[in-house]
Amino acid sequence: MKTKNLMIVGVGGQGSLLASKLLGRLLLTRGYDVKVSEVHGMSQRGGSVVTYVRFGDRVYSPVIDKGEADFIVSFELLEAARWTEYLKPDGKIIVNTQQINPMPVISGMAEYPAQLAEKLKAAADTDAFDALSLAVQAGSTRAVNLVLMGRLSKYFDFTEEEWLAAIEESVPPKFQQLNKTAFSLGRNMQC
Numbered sequence: 001m002k003t004k005n006l007m008i009v010g011v012g013g014q015g016s017l018l019a020s021k022l023l024g025r026l027l028l029t030r031g032y033d034v035k036v037s038e039v040h041g042m043s044q045r046g047g048s049v050v051t052y053v054r055f056g057d058r059v060y061s062p063v064i065d066k067g068e069a070d071f072i073v074s075f076e077l078l079e080a081a082r083w084t085e086y087l088k089p090d091g092k093i094i095v096n097t098q099q100i101n102p103m104p105v106i107s108g109m110a111e112y113p114a115q116l117a118e119k120l121k122a123a124a125d126t127d128a129f130d131a132l133s134l135a136v137q138a139g140s141t142r143a144v145n146l147v148l149m150g151r152l153s154k155y156f157d158f159t160e161e162e163w164l165a166a167i168e169e170s171v172p173p174k175f176q177q178l179n180k181t182a183f184s185l186g187r188n189m190q191c
Contacts, residue, residue: 009083
């Protein structure tokens, strides 16, 4: 299999590390060679973060260059826009429509870009939806990561049981039901 490239982007503290860990486990169970990068960015201060997941028959590096990402999974609109140049021409963006103001916006030095979801849709194949509302419905605002993984699962040929098994291996028992619910809400959401 040709190497596939996926970027998980967001703001520190949103759970991108768990999302990449879950995806990496799932891919390993299917026998793929998998490389998952460390989180790059200001993950402990609410800054921009990115994690790379690469998989295929043989993967030599965890780094994804501009124009190579098959998928960008974004926890926030502005982060999706920040990383769009890494997407392949036929790649797909899966994005939570939540807006988290970066420091320049908070300090009044800049404005959050208007109509960003529409701009992303005009630039690339974009699946934009309110993952935060689904996370709240599941029981926690912190479950946006699993809602997004549920949505991503629609674009892979793994069974729902395989995904749920990876959740069980990646999440402490006391949080498994919450995370499975969030995953299912994302997976079963109608466009």
